[in-house]
Amino acid sequence: xxxxxxTVSDTRGVRHLFHRPKGAIxxxxxxxxxxxxxxxxxxxxxxxxxxxxSQGLFPIFSFGWVWGNFRDAITSYQTQxxxxxxxxxxxxxxxxxxxxxxxxxxxxxxxxxxxxxxxLVIAPFFVTYLIRTLAWxxxxxxxxxxVHTLQHLGILGANGRLLATSAAVIAGITYNFxxxxxxxxxxxxxxxxxxxxxxxxxxxxxxxxxFTRVTLPLSLPGVFAGVLLTFIPAAGDFINAQLLGTPQQYxxxxxxxxxxxxxxxxxxxxSLSFVxxxxxxxxxxxxxxxxxxxxxxxxx
Amino acid sequence: MxxxxxxxxxxxLFLPIVVVVLFSFNNPKGRFNYTWEGFTFKNWExxxxxPGLGGALRVSIEIALLSSFFATVxxxxxxxxxxxxxxxxxxxxxxxxxxxxxxxxxxxxxxxxTLFVNWRIPQGFGTILIAHILFNISYVVVTVxxxxxxxxxxxxxxxxxxxxxxxxxFLKVTLPLIMPGILAAALLAFALSIDDFVITxxxxxxxxxxxxxxxxxxxxxxxxxxxxxxxxxxxxAVTGMLGTILLQNYRSRKGALAV
Amino acid sequence: MSETFTxxxxxxxxxxxxxxxSVPGLLAACGGGGKKAAAxxxxxxxxxxxxxxxxxxxxxxxxxxxxxxKSHPSLVAFExxxxxxxxxxxxxxxxxxxxxxxxxxxxxxxxIGRDLIVMTDSSGLPQRMxxxxxxxxxxxxxxxxxxxxxxxxxxxxxxxxxxxxxxxQSGMTGIGYDPKLTGGPIDTFEQLLTxxxxxxxxxxxxxxxDTMGIAMLANGDDPTHVxxxxxxxxxxxxxxxxxxxxxxxxTGNDYAPLLANGSIYACLAWSGDxxxxxxxxxxxxxxxxxTGGMIWTDNMLIPKxxxxxGASTLMNWYYRPEIAxxxxxxxxxxxxxxxxxxxxxxxxxxxxxxxxxxxTKAMLANAHQFDAKALNNIKYKKKFQALIGG
Numbered sequence: 001x002x003x004x005x006x007t008v009s010d011t012r013g014v015r016h017l018f019h020r021p022k023g024a025i026x027x028x029x030x031x032x033x034x035x036x037x038x039x040x041x042x043x044x045x046x047x048x049x050x051x052x053x054s055q056g057l058f059p060i061f062s063f064g065w066v067w068g069n070f071r072d073a074i075t076s077y078q079t080q081x082x083x084x085x086x087x088x089x090x091x092x093x094x095x096x097x098x099x100x101x102x103x104x105x106x107x108x109x110x111x112x113x114x115x116x117x118x119x120l121v122i123a124p125f126f127v128t129y130l131i132r133t134l135a136w137x138x139x140x141x142x143x144x145x146x147v148h149t150l151q152h153l154g155i156l157g158a159n160g161r162l163l164a165t166s167a168a169v170i171a172g173i174t175y176n177f178x179x180x181x182x183x184x185x186x187x188x189x190x191x192x193x194x195x196x197x198x199x200x201x202x203x204x205x206x207x208x209x210x211f212t213r214v215t216l217p218l219s220l221p222g223v224f225a226g227v228l229l230t231f232i233p234a235a236g237d238f239i240n241a242q243l244l245g246t247p248q249q250y251x252x253x254x255x256x257x258x259x260x261x262x263x264x265x266x267x268x269x270x271s272l273s274f275v276x277x278x279x280x281x282x283x284x285x286x287x288x289x290x291x292x293x294x295x296x297x298x299x300x
Numbered sequence: 301m302x303x304x305x306x307x308x309x310x311x312x313l314f315l316p317i318v319v320v321v322l323f324s325f326n327n328p329k330g331r332f333n334y335t336w337e338g339f340t341f342k343n344w345e346x347x348x349x350x351p352g353l354g355g356a357l358r359v360s361i362e363i364a365l366l367s368s369f370f371a372t373v374x375x376x377x378x379x380x381x382x383x384x385x386x387x388x389x390x391x392x393x394x395x396x397x398x399x400x401x402x403x404x405x406x407x408x409x410x411x412x413x414t415l416f417v418n419w420r421i422p423q424g425f426g427t428i429l430i431a432h433i434l435f436n437i438s439y440v441v442v443t444v445x446x447x448x449x450x451x452x453x454x455x456x457x458x459x460x461x462x463x464x465x466x467x468x469x470f471l472k473v474t475l476p477l478i479m480p481g482i483l484a485a486a487l488l489a490f491a492l493s494i495d496d497f498v499i500t501x502x503x504x505x506x507x508x509x510x511x512x513x514x515x516x517x518x519x520x521x522x523x524x525x526x527x528x529x530x531x532x533x534x535x536x537a538v539t540g541m542l543g544t545i546l547l548q549n550y551r552s553r554k555g556a557l558a559v
Numbered sequence: 560m561s562e563t564f565t566x567x568x569x570x571x572x573x574x575x576x577x578x579x580x581s582v583p584g585l586l587a588a589c590g591g592g593g594k595k596a597a598a599x600x601x602x603x604x605x606x607x608x609x610x611x612x613x614x615x616x617x618x619x620x621x622x623x624x625x626x627x628x629k630s631h632p633s634l635v636a637f638e639x640x641x642x643x644x645x646x647x648x649x650x651x652x653x654x655x656x657x658x659x660x661x662x663x664x665x666x667x668x669x670x671i672g673r674d675l676i677v678m679t680d681s682s683g684l685p686q687r688m689x690x691x692x693x694x695x696x697x698x699x700x701x702x703x704x705x706x707x708x709x710x711x712x713x714x715x716x717x718x719x720x721x722x723x724x725x726x727x728q729s730g731m732t733g734i735g736y737d738p739k740l741t742g743g744p745i746d747t748f749e750q751l752l753t754x755x756x757x758x759x760x761x762x763x764x765x766x767x768x769d770t771m772g773i774a775m776l777a778n779g780d781d782p783t784h785v786x787x788x789x790x791x792x793x794x795x796x797x798x799x800x801x802x803x804x805x806x807x808x809x810t811g812n813d814y815a816p817l818l819a820n821g822s823i824y825a826c827l828a829w830s831g832d833x834x835x836x837x838x839x840x841x842x843x844x845x846x847x848x849x850t851g852g853m854i855w856t857d858n859m860l861i862p863k864x865x866x867x868x869g870a871s872t873l874m875n876w877y878y879r880p881e882i883a884x885x886x887x888x889x890x891x892x893x894x895x896x897x898x899x900x901x902x903x904x905x906x907x908x909x910x911x912x913x914x915x916x917x918x919t920k921a922m923l924a925n926a927h928q929f930d931a932k933a934l935n936n937i938k939y940k941k942k943f944q945a946l947i948g949g
Contacts, residue, residue: 025381025385026381026387027381029377029380030393033374033377034396036437037397037400040412040430040431040434041400043415044412045403047414048407048411057937080948098309098312099309101305101309102305102306102310104302105305105306106306109303112545112548113545114480115483116538119538119541120313120314121313122487122488122490122491123314123534123537123538124316124317125491125492126494126530126533126537127317127526127527127531128497128510128511128515128526129495129511130514131320131514131530132317132320134334134522135317135319135323136316137816137820141817141822142760142820142821142822142823143822144820161759161822163817164759164807164808175312178313179488180488183484183487184446186480187443187444187481187485188446188450190480191477191480192450193452218450221445221446221450222446222450225442225446226446228398228401229442232402233401235402236402236403238404238406245808246808247809247946250948253404255944255948256406257406258944258948259944260406260410260659261406261653261656262655262940262944263937263941264655264659265937273403273404273407276402276404277402280402281395281399281402328838328839329838329839330834330836330838330839331835332815332816332819332835332839334815334816334820334839335839335840349629350629351629351630352649410659417664417667417669418667422672502659502660504650505672506614506646506672506673508648508649512650513619513649515652516618516649516651517619517620517652518652519618519652520620520621520831520835521619521620
């Protein structure tokens, strides 16, 4: 069974078998899940959509094709939008760099203990977010060991601190989304036939070349999935900025949170949400194109 | 070298957990567990001493198990359809999978509540479950899809050449090979569910989950028992997993010897 | 209409049936003597009107708790006395969030399944709910103990006759600080904003009423009557400190761990939190700013659809000084019931003499409330959010 990537001609036979005129199969498979999404997501989004085009003061809002809400949303909060993209982007990159070796190790060296390690990866979630963050606040406290050491080493200024900084917010986001990056990476890596790597090395490729020419490309579906599962929710995050940041770190998620709960300006909150969602989707599309979507979302 | 990197990553992941476990032995005089005040076993002797903590935990675990199960089933089916088949509406379906992940939690939670209120659905365990399955589906689809995309179709072709029909091939060849992906997705869904706060808050009615309890109590107290419970679940889960692995090892060794 | 208050109607039907069972029991329990006739009438009335169960939503750890039996003694006593089952929920942890949860059903005339809820006046929400008609009026006839309400709380701006609300606990907002780290007392808001020793070590609160109220007082303005000018002046005062990095963060009560571990030296803090922090860090201090601090009150309210008689009776129970004392001993915020401190003198003098739990007249005179109308003013809210949200 040779060959790294299957090509169209190889699989035509298989495709023929699976794509017989049973056109109903995909729809049957989709039905339950999509029905769930339609009822419990699309319908609420419909309400939200109407609200984004409304205006008024709580609790009376009247629908009126108020497109100005969107214009205002984009112009008033540009800083926060851009910042959210930056923070989420950096957090995703760091998460990728930290998670890849871990996922690789679990996939190739984990042996029978693979599942145990996967469990360990999500274990921090058993202790609620608040308690984990309080622990970080203890570790990174201004007069704690970590900060003192960094000040000593000159990395932090004499009055430097780790908490209430962009670094803290990004670190918080990264930390909380690590499992979202590790698991998809693992899923893709574990599938790689080790013999392919051996074959490459037999053909005089160095370890590094074998990695970049064989392993990495084959793990791209996992990378793609991990990046999506991390970046998308991170862009809308608010809690890390609230607990670990100053007003200069607030993200668009914080704005939406306060517009919705405190100010109760639902039209603004709704339109901000849609702008955020559209922006994230656009970025995802660009990213997918640059990697080559076909290879990542549809089996050859 | 790789092992070093992996160890560092794992250490980073567990650094705050070490502090959490440590503080479960803390002995504060006040109601806050913020600074180290002395060692004690009494929190471990009385982990459920806080009324409501045990109940909230049970609710959270039940919901996490149920929602991860259903979301995994629904999501895997969708992933299979998207990856294996070309059909009209695949683009829209893709969109429908991504959009829930992009929605800010406060907005998703509140809009879902609006739905329940308009349709006169009382909020409680059921609505929390509905909400959790909802947001978990997307994550399952994306995770399982990563596995399916890299799946070697030749294996299925070979099985069918040997006389297996589609259904048998799926059960005996495909499913076992994508199972790691499905399990990983289920784990992710479980984690998402057990830690969810915002969406749950809006749709919980008067039911209290573990995160709701902790966030709620945090205004006036952070009892060390919360740390005890968190550590406890972790220990139970790891022990359970270890047990299963050791059992498998034992069985396979027996089997090998028998041959 | 039929579906909105169904629960109420069901409760009434259930009570009618149970009244026949409980009246003889109450008659037997009543002693002899000339007062018998009057006593039995009241008891019978109570038995007839009391529902079988009540649902009460409150903030967590805001009622007396027996940690061994995991029960709330005052509530258990109430249940025994009135033969009612009280479903006690601790599901309010933030005014805005809780309101966001209940406004849907209430705006559509649906009951939220609760007879009693507790919300803070400084959030502007109790006022809002009165305006929106989402609260039931109290049955004052069932609350004779209302006479125990301390004078300072009897006529708030937003509910001058206490028709809709009754205080549960109060708290004060002032300056909390660690004298070892600040190098001396901090007793003015000015110091928080300008003392160079405190740069990056100060936090303010996300509650508009607390932060803006204290800022206005520091400017010499009156927070009970907010004008555009006084509001803007307060914003500008704080803005400078935010831009310069003097103010580290705007927090909810997550200032507490920071103060405890020394990451911040001083902050705007709530009195109840300080009582807890001082248990482990006795050196921490709390004062009202010289120019004045704020006082806020968590009020018991009856949402539309709740059982008015039952909820009112429950409120009345907690206005007995001995019951209030029991609650106060555990909760340690500020008690609105006169006489509770006298009860605690004998049972727990430390609590009775703690000025953070039973503030002196001077302190109360220096603690103010925020203009109720301003709390719901969208323009002000947005300005404040812009200040704290960068």
